[in-house]
Amino acid sequence: MNPIAALYRLQEIDTTWDKIRRRILQLQKMTGGSSELVQMREQTRATEAELQKVRKEQQDAEAGSGSLAERIAESESLLMGGQVRNPKELEALQANVESMRRHKGALDDRSVEAMVKADEIGQRFATQTSSLDSQEEEWQTKQQAIDEEMQKRKKEYVYLKNVREEFVKSIDSKMLEQYEYLRGRKNGIAVAKLEDGSCTACHMQVPVGLIGSVRRGDELVACAACGRILFAA
Ligand SMILES: [Zn+2]
Incomplete structure (x- = not known):
């Protein structure tokens, strides 16, 4: 897995983790x-x-x-x-x-x-x-x-917490820092997929010259329009 793919995977883990956390809060209120x-x-x-x-x-x-x-x-x-x-x-x-x-x-x-x-x-x-x-x-x-659901969600929460802890060990600390920074400011989406030459988060066209670097996935390439890290699957 290249570094950017790892960030994208981390974002999937975090998104699921957030959903579980929100659901636990909702269940607590109920x-x-x-x-x-x-x-x-x-x-x-x-x-x-x-x-x-x-x-x-x-x-x-x-x-x-x-x-x-x-x-x-x-x-x-x-x-x-x-x-x-x-x-x-x-x-x-x-x-x-x-x-x-x-x-x-x-x-x-x-x-x-x-x-x-x-x-x-x-x-x-x-x-x-x-x-x-x-x-x-x-x-x-x-x-x-x-x-019953609360018990289930709490287990999932702990499971994902452990998965995340293990997973971030493989990620470069500077990249992780940038990822956390963007996630906090870009509505939870720090890494955006590149599809048909466009950023899927803001739909802006990515300059052709950058697409090669995005595809290699070994360095951070930011979308010029929204600032998110671009990822090519
Ligand atoms: Zn964008």
């Missing part, structure tokens, strides 16, 4: 929490709390109505039983029964309202729970795929 999922979890928890509250309201109303029903029955049996004869007492008892009935009616209404509401919230909760479950599962699968 790892961890999902704000969408956090929001869904919170929403589902809030619906569950709301459901419990309404169910409690329904239970309380039912319990209240039940105990009133007992007290109404007791008072009615007193009214019917004939033990209370005083008309004022009877009247008061009657009035009390009426009041308890009204109160019970209100509690029964409340219980029905709460039941309807609990039903509606329960359906919402079921929908949210099922979509949360599938999102959690999808997220798990995605995270697993990210982890």
